[in-house]
Amino acid sequence: MTQQTMKDTFLKAYDAHVDDIFAYCYKETAHKEVAKYLTKNVFADVWDTIVYYGVESIHNMKRLIYRTAKDHIRNFSTDKNNQRIYYNNLWNLTLSQ
DSSP, rough: OOOOHHHHHHHHHHHHHHHHHHHHHHHOOOOOOHHHHHHHHHHHHHHHHHHOOGGOSSOOOHHHHHHHHHHHHHHHHHHHHHHHHHHHHHHHHHHHO
């Protein structure tokens, strides 16, 4: 499959699901900036999956996206070190603006 086909498939899936994934992340974390961070990472991982396995091996894109989101939320919620790094980076970014 060509790079352009993979990109088109990803962008179509992104456009179809980004708002719902953000809402899901926001509902689970109750923090807008964390939801943005998780949403960005979800779609970065989905892109990596498409590149690694190829679009033709993904039978249900929506399921892949939601499963990835669920995993990211769980990992963020249970990993205190990850939370500390995220909040420190957010704090430093806020101070530098």
